[in-house]
Amino acid sequence: MTEIMPDSPTPSFTPGGRRRHRKARQSGVGLRRALVIALAVPVTSAALAGPSAFAVDKGVGTTAKDTSPSKGPDADDQQMAANLATRVLDRRLGSDVSGVVLDADSGNSLWDHNGATALMPASNVKLATSTAALTVLGPDHRFTTKVVYGDGTLTLVGGGDRTLTGADLGELASSAVAGLKAAGLTSVKVAVDDSLFPEPTLANGWNTGYYPDSVAPVRALVVDGHGVQDTSLDAGQAFARQLTAAGVTVDGAVTRATVKATDFPVARHRSAPLSDIVHTMLKTSDNNIAETLLRMTALGAGRPATFEGGTQVVRQVLSQRYGVSLDHFEMYDGSGLSRADRIPAATLADILELLTKPRHARVLGSILDGLPVSGEAGSTLGPEWGRFDDVNSKCAVGKVHAKTGTLTGAVALSGLTQGKDGKWKVFSFVENGSTANPNDIKDAMDGLAATVNGCWA
Structure with a gap:
């Protein structure tokens, strides 16, 4: 499947600081020991390998770390945040909306609207499932x-x-x-x-x-x-x-x-290797693959191959391996179809931020590469689904990499895009309870992503 890429060159991600609500991380040795005890399997050392094919081919790799003093948001980011503050109030999104935008280089929050509020995330749960599966089983695992x-x-x-x-x-x-x-x-x-x-x-x-x-x-x-x-x-x-x-x-x-x-x-x-399966699962949001991966992840960690066993392992991987906050995190399946699932936008953004770090590229690279691209036919962000095709969002075709999520009463969109300043941003938007037409809700969501991109200024 051909991906539509941005017209302009893409600057590289550089390792950055942690967000303040993320848990403090253990040292590498202590962390590996903790996971061996907690998961009953060693976490693959491949997590320390170099950038993925996505990073090499698409310019999302490593650059020299910026050692200059930390600065506040630039004018472009300030305008983006101001636009989001207005557009998140769009009546199509309803009143129960959560959103976060991070700077990929530093991990700093650029905009936050109820980001810690736990909402029904729909298929954005697959981001957590795939992260755990690749970490426990390894990207080369075959069934x-x-x-x-x-x-x-x-x-x-x-x-x-x-x-x-x-x-x-x-x-x-x-x-x-x-x-x-x-x-x-x-x-x-x-x-x-x-x-x-x-x-x-x-x-x-x-x-x-x-x-x-x-x-x-x-x-x-x-x-x-x-x-x-x-x-x-x-x-x-x-x-x-x-x-x-x-x-x-x-x-x-x-x-x-x-x-x-x-x-x-x-x-x-x-x-095929697990990395290929994850890629397919994310592009098409395949619920059945996600549920199978949850069970196999549980087995790989020495747990019973049940929903409970799988979700326990996901929580341990996110928290203990990657330091992702699990405040208000509730997960009952691997696909996000469960109407009992609750995940804050801030947590989804933290998971996606992992993909910008070269040290995780070997293991998690297929998640980044598998994110649907705005306007990509055959993916859940393709024109056949009416995505990124209205006057406000069509400018972002080929520029947004994001996981969709759609249930009755819940629409989510979480991913990455370059901002107007050329720097990569991580974002997550989740709405619950809107009574608007689902296609109108998606158009409003796409508009938020286009706002982060900066093409809808």
Whole structure:
């Protein structure tokens, strides 16, 4: 997918100071020890590596640190803040609005409107989920789907790969058929093992209308992202059909089973790297991928693969690894569909500020690269969604990198853009409860981002 980039050259991020509400950070050695104890796994040392491909290719890398005395906001930032103070009162946004703008170089707050107020963040929760997943599992982690044989049964074993395709399943079936024929077998039973993820499959705060279309009940096995109530049996049935097409007789219906230690491995499929999966998840705001990543992050940290296990790990990673404040932070799922989720705009901005630091680029770079770009077709900020297409915001097409969030009664937009002064800004805007038309609310949100960019002066 092609990204639309700013017309002017992009200056680099430089490591800057911490915001005052962020928790004091431990030393590197102490921090790693704390996480080993808290998460039961070591945090990857890759977090200390150099800038990501995004930084190299798009000019968001390292420059010499500015050692000049700290100065207050310049004239451009003052005008931006004054414009935001007026535009955040737009009636389309309603009265329950939270917003923060930070200077990426220094981490200083340039504008704050109820920034500490916890609101329903919708899909901006995915920023927290992806940060934890990449930190615990590492950007090169891959998920494995297996087929094993025992007692006349081929069992398809789910490994938490929400990107498994019919073609991938076909390759597994081909390997299985070859093994069966080599053993002189022409018929087999088929089972699925999705025991990797325990119940419940539905999160606190999900409306019944959300599943299985907006999100499927969370299981460890799925094919082609099918939105069905039981994705595991659905995948097993697709696997059985491929076996039948290859000339193997499948006896009976597909059932659930738990693999035995004596079962013989027949085939396996490994997913793309986690960094690629996170990139896709953020571009399209894929709820199902987010929920699977939350479960796998819990497992990677030695916790039960439940909503509670996953959200506990997210909290520990944000707080203990990165020093992000969790004041008023409430998270019940990985996708942000839960209407019980509450996150302040200030916290979302703190998470995004991590992406501007070169020391985090190796691990978290795919989040920065995966943020939708204003006007980028195929992303949630594309023209097909009516984003950045009105008279006030269209000037910012190609200039805003941000995560969207949309639920009934909640719209959020959090990301990064260059200001009028050419310096990168981190922003987060969240509104709850507006009764305006959703498209009008999004237009108002896009206008706030265009204001931070400075093109809507």
